[in-house]
Each structure stands twice: as structure tokens, then as C-alpha cells.
Amino acid sequence: MSARARRAGMGLTAFGAAAATLVLVAPQASAWVSDISVGGSNQQVGCAYTVTATVAIDRLLSVSFTDNGTAITGSPVTPSLLSNSVTIQWTPTTAGAHTIQATQDLISKSTVVQVSPSSAFGSVGCGLNGLFPSLSG
Incomplete structure (x- = not known):
């Protein structure tokens, strides 16, 4: 085997080791958005x-929020240096499963929310949902 081939093989081995190290370290080192939650229950x-996203490490970069891959109105949101969370208001427009995702610096968390059809009482029914669940759509 020539010296050139050995050097090329050593270079590929070193590159592979470096890439493997990055893959193994990245999940622990890159936990920017660490949690996401949607307020309320029985969403309509x-x-x-x-929608609240907890920002564990980076409070300088904006957080983008999406609903089934579409930006939520008002997104992205810039975190406050004094708080470890960011919030946005979300109003679902369709019934069914919604994947709500928060992304910051290519790191994301998501949650799936089941949305019911609108209440027979319209937007007034939004406040009644917790009081009279049987009245909601």
C-alpha cells in the first residue's frame, strides 16, 4: 500500500471519528427548547x-412556532433574558390532530393536540368549555 493511500485512509478514519463524536454529543449539548405545552383542555x-415553550439554554435566539408545519401568527417570538419561557397565542382553525412545534436554532420540541369542532355557542362557548363540557361541539 502506498503512503498516499495510507494517509487517505487515516484521514477518512479521523473524519469518521469526529463525525461520530458530534452525533453522540449533539443531543446533550443542544437542548435549547426543552419543553412545549398548550394551555387549556378540550381545545376547540x-x-x-x-402555547408555551421552555428555553433551557439560549435566551437570545427567537423561537418559531408552527401548527402542522405552518407558522402561527406572531411567530417567531424573542425570549426575555429574565424568563426561561416564551409564549404565543394559537387559535386552531380546523378540527383534528395538530402538531404544535417550537424551534430554536434548529432544535425543536413538539406536542400533538386534538382539536374538536367549534362549540354550538361560537366563541362564547370557548369560556364555557371548562364549566359545561357537555355544551361544547
């Missing part, structure tokens, strides 16, 4: 809910 079409 047309009602507003607060």
Missing part, C-alpha cells in the same frame, strides 16, 4: 390557547 376550533 376558533378558541385561543396559550
Whole structure:
């Protein structure tokens, strides 16, 4: 084997080792958005809910919020240096499963929310949902 071939083989081995190290270290070192939650329960079409993302490390970069891959109105949101969370208001427009995702610096967390059809009482039913669950759509 020539010296050139040995050097090329050593270079590929070193590159592979470095890439493997990055893959193994990245999940622990890159936990920017560490949690996401949607306020309320029994979410309905047309009602507003607060989506909260916990920012564990980086409070300088904005957090982008999406609903089934589409940006939520008001996104992205810039975190406060004094708080470890960011919030946005979300009003679902369709019934069914919604994947709500928060992304910061290519790191994301998501949650799936089941949204019911709108209440027979319209937006007034949004406030009644917790009081009279049987009255909601």
C-alpha cells in the first residue's frame, strides 16, 4: 500500500471519528427548547390557547412556532433574558390532530393536540368549555 493511500485512509478514519463524536454529543449539548405545552383542555376550533415553550439554554435566539408545519401568527417570538419561557397565542382553525412545534436554532420540541369542532355557542362557548363540557361541539 502506498503512503498516499495510507494517509487517505487515516484521514477518512479521523473524519469518521469526529463525525461520530458530534452525533453522540449533539443531543446533550443542544437542548435549547426543552419543553412545549398548550394551555387549556378540550381545545376547540376558533378558541385561543396559550402555547408555551421552555428555553433551557439560549435566551437570545427567537423561537418559531408552527401548527402542522405552518407558522402561527406572531411567530417567531424573542425570549426575555429574565424568563426561561416564551409564549404565543394559537387559535386552531380546523378540527383534528395538530402538531404544535417550537424551534430554536434548529432544535425543536413538539406536542400533538386534538382539536374538536367549534362549540354550538361560537366563541362564547370557548369560556364555557371548562364549566359545561357537555355544551361544547
